[in-house]
Structures are given as C-alpha cells and as structure tokens.
Amino acid sequence: MSIRIGIMGYGNIGRGVECAVRHAPDMELAAVFTRRDPGRVSVLTPGVPVLPAQEAMAHADGIDVLMLCGGSATDLPVQTPLYARRFHVVDSFDTHADIPAHFDAVDRAAREGGRVAVISAGWDPGLFSLNRLLGGAVLPDGADYTFWGRGISQGHSDAIRRVEGVADARQYTVPVESALAAVRAGQTPSLTTRQKHTRECYVVAKPGADLAKIEHDIITMKNYFDEYDTTVHFVSQQELDRGHAGMPHGGFVIRSGKTGWEKEHGSVMEFRLALDSNPEFTASVLVACARAAHRMAQQGQTGCKTMLDIPPALLSPLDAATLRKTLL
C-alpha cells in the first residue's frame, strides 16, 4: 500500500513535496492543508482535497506522514510539536542555532503521542550535515569546509527588498573560486567570512530612487552584507524576471584530513550539490525522509530524529536485499 502523504502549507516547499510524491513509486498525496482560503488554492495533483489547516487533526487517520512545509521563523516552532502529537511528521527547520531546542520540544511531543518526527531535513541542514558527520568520523584529523552557492538566498533577497527605494531584488551567494580550489586540492587554509563567499545583488530601483544610497545601504547592512564583498547591479524588472526568476542553489562540503601513523597522507572527501530548484530538491529530501519516518514508525520507534539518526536504507524505496545486490 502506498504511503499516504499530507502537506501542511502550500508554498514553494509544499509544491515541491507534491512534485516529489508524484515521482515516488511508493507514495500518494492524500490532502493539502492551507491557512489560506482553500477555495483559492489550486494544487497540481488531480482529485486531491485542499482543506483548511485547522481541520488537519480530523484527517489524521487518512495520513501516514504529514509534511510540515512552513517557515522556520514562526511556523515550525509551533506546528511541529503540535502535529507530532498526532501525526508522524517531517519538517525542514533550518535555524541552525535553534535546532537543539526545537529537537527537545518535538521529541517530547512525539514521544507523548507515540509518533516519529524527522526534523531539519533537506540539504543544509540535512545532506550537508550528514557529510560533515562522515568527514569527521572517518578523518578525525582534519578540517571541514562548507561553501554555499552559486545560489539564490531568499533571506538576503528579502533584506534588500526592505531597503528604501528598492522595488525588487535577488541575491546570489557565490563561493570564492580560489578558496574553493585550495580546499578541494587538499589544503586547509584558515578562511574568513569574506574569503569564502561573495554576494551578488540584482536590484530593481523604484523610479527616482537614489541608486548610490541604495548601494551603500546594501553593502553596509549589518549581519547580511557588511562582512562580505558585495556587488550591486541595477536592472529593470523585466531583466530580473527574465534572468533571475529561478531558485538555483547548491554548494560543497569538503573534509580535508590526514591518515597514517604520523598523519603523512592526505585525503579529501567532497560532497557537491548543483540544483536548478532549491525548494524542489529540498522537498525531494523531505519525501525520502517521510519514507524513513513511516518505516521507523512501523518498527515501533517513537520520538524526534534527524537525518543523522536514520539508517540510510530506510530512505530508499528499494528493499534491503535489493540495495545490497545492486548498490553495494
């Protein structure tokens, strides 16, 4: 029987989950829940009901795993503990500093409800975290590097849009090529924030706005841009829509370490992602985690898990014997 998936929140991630479920051989979409007027939300999958978020609890028996597709700032800290009492759930909570507190709150709720909750799934946190773990476990004498990009940062794009005189904007995070090349070659440089990434901004100014002031306000913005080399390109709305409408992202996790009695031999482990659609790929990881959550629940497990806790075989639609025969 297919794993019946529910989606809570129909934004970019929610729609990405819908697409990933379509292509998963062992899943079906059971319902989409939204806080908007359900009559005004149209989903891609024929015949799937769109229901008000507050009715979700009443549909728990028809859903094997509920995918929580809200934002990390305000939605997930409330939603994940709430729904983990009644559903097996997966979220993509990505405020790194708050993960331990989120884990504890969700773990308590999931154990009380006898459910499995996978939190902080996706690629960072998620697959990148997994690769940082593998690097440190296999090469304890070494250094870790994470580079992001080239890709759109939603948070930085939003920050630029709040600058006076800005009508619209997209911001790309870009790894510094020379730093990346040095690390990939097995060197272990000490790199400052500025030496690892640059920030490229494509900005549509409002008519009559002071471009020099906009540029200054962006590149000096605390926490977002002041520690980076930032370039600002003013473009028309049409140029922005034509050339910068996608949501590409990706990056690198590199572990550079030593083996041997006197640590005389170098090893480099590298994991790279290059994604045309960040939310669709993130959602694809969430859907693989939903499969694992369903199976862990069937094994009688409860509580909060991250991708670091999931036996990898549980992520795959193939059974263990087939995996051993075909992938090992």
Added chain:
Amino acid sequence: MSIRIGIMGYGNIGRGVECAVRHAPDMELAAVFTRRDPGRVSVLTPGVPVLPAQEAMAHADGIDVLMLCGGSATDLPVQTPLYARRFHVVDSFDTHADIPAHFDAVDRAAREGGRVAVISAGWDPGLFSLNRLLGGAVLPDGADYTFWGRGISQGHSDAIRRVEGVADARQYTVPVESALAAVRAGQTPSLTTRQKHTRECYVVAKPGADLAKIEHDIITMKNYFDEYDTTVHFVSQQELDRGHAGMPHGGFVIRSGKTGWEKEHGSVMEFRLALDSNPEFTASVLVACARAAHRMAQQGQTGCKTMLDIPPALLSPLDAATLRKTLL
C-alpha cells in the same frame, strides 16, 4: 572506557586500522593476530601483543571489535562467518557480486552468536554505496555514475606482473576527463566501459624481454584491459619505486536527476574522494564502522549490517546532542 580493537591480518589494511585506531579518541588497540610467525611481525603501537591467528578465540573477552583485514578472495568468506560467532566484527569484503551470499552466511553466524557484524565497509563498497543510495532515494528520476581514480588498482597491477617478461608493474585507473565533465555538468550520457576509464601501466621488463610482446599481451588481456584504452610505459625499477610507490586512489559518485512536476529542473549530487593512501583511508572507514558496531551491540542488536544499515550518528565519536548542536 575505550573500545578495544583487535586486528586479524597485518597487511596494508591491518596496518591502516592500527593507524586509524591511534588517532581515534575513543579506541585502543588490544592485539594483532597473524598467520605469519608472530615473532617476525613488528607492529607500530608500543606494547601491543602480536599473537598467532589460531589463538584469537581465546582472547575474545579482551576485544570489543575484531577487524578482519584479510582478502576478499579466500580469507574473508571463511573468516567473517567464523569470527562473527564469537566477536563483533568488521570486514571490507569487496567482491561486489558475492556480497549477498557473504551477507547471508555472516548474518546466520552473527545471529547464532549474538554478535554484530559489519561487512563490506570502506569506500567502494561503503561510502560510494551510501552515496548511490542517497542519489536514488532523493532523485528517483535520474542516472548514476561511478568513476574510479586516478588511482592504483592492485588487481590490475598483479595481472600485469603475471605477464611473461614483466619484472614489476603498477596500473592506474583514470577517469576520462570529458565523460566526467559531462556528467558533472548534469548531462546523462550513455557511456561504454571504454568511454569512462583509461588504464595507464608502468612496467619494468626483465632483461632481454620482448617489449612489443609485453605491450600486446597487456592491452589484449581479457576482462582486465581488452575493453579499455590502455597505455603501457616501460620504466626502470628505480623509476617505478621512486615515482609510483604510493597507493593513491579515489573517484566520483554522481547522481544526475530531475525534479518538478514535469521533471523540468536538474539536480546534480556528487561525492568525490581523493586519497593519498587507499588502504589507510579504507581502514579509517572500517574503524568508524567498528565504533558503530560496538554501539549497535550495546543497544542489543545482532546480525549482519552494512553501511546502508548504520544510523550515521553511530559512526562519530561525538554524542547525538553534540552532533545536533555542531553539525546539523
């Protein structure tokens, strides 16, 4: 208390395990077992006993995990089921086609003995298998590519040494740059064996040998070279020893797939290894798996496992809360 490691077989992998245990914060080497005369085997770790292989069973109480460092052809098919009845064990069995049968034999023995056995650990099988699994689980609509090298293939080097007139040889497996570049860029070409790898041979001929015949015998050798573009370089023994004494290896696992409702967006997942010492890195993976085996045993698990079955957190010396706080 440290995890007490035993090593069965003191070749390249066994010595690599010894080095990795030295650098693991939570492990100590308890004993080395050898089929050679123990008096003639000298290990690197001061104070560690070297004992005859046949005495291993008598030392089971002093060893938490026994690392089986023999060869896949004849040693491990016998040793792993034998020792899995009495020890928690880890092996690097790498005859891909025989893994299912090896798994079954080891699983039976380990369950009967109430032990945990991790088989086929290392990088391929091992970390590469894990990445093939992740690729297929996250991007079901896609294609897998594994490239090996540039690195020394022990099996192919041995095969050349058996050619008439050859005194010594090393063989490098080399990915074809153009094929690798196409796959890394997200293309999904169909590639023949010849289009994926070339083979570079460094050969020391015996005095008076017929070089043209040696070259012909190598490049036409069935199963080893006939399906590849192979180049043969004749060198002196000194040149071979000076320039080709190391055991570098590595490679790439690349998954290229599509996301989106109509599969309109590309994603590339790439895992790369570049290793100065293949056996030391392989051994470092085995040692991380020994930690996981020890922990799974403490949880009450028994039977045969592969790296696809191990919750990643168990590979790390850090506890789960620290991993969530620092890596997620």
